[in-house]
Amino acid sequence: VKDDPELLRKSIKREENLKKRSAKKWEARTSGVEKALQERQRKRTENIMKRKKEKKTNKLKKASNKGRIIPGF
Known part of the structure; x- marks a missing residue:
């Protein structure tokens, strides 16, 4: 096996x-891991923005319920 050049070529080609x-x-x-990380990051930023918006609206609701006048709302 080690003397036959044809078999040696075949084995080298197989390894390559x-x-x-x-x-x-x-x-x-x-690439799959990279895509998954980007997707998770996108989802995270969306959730953070949504939570920020909800906090703001809740704060405005509480202020208006307490009788504070909020300009523009």
Whole structure:
């Protein structure tokens, strides 16, 4: 086996193909992780903005209920 150049070429080619396949899988995994992180970050910022808005509206409601005049509302 170690003397036959054809078999050596085949084994080298097989190893290279395995490396390429592994690299492709790793690239897909890293891109998937990156997408998931971006999605989580987007969702987080949306939730923070929503909470901020809710706090503001609740504060305005409480102020108007207590009789404070709020200009523009």
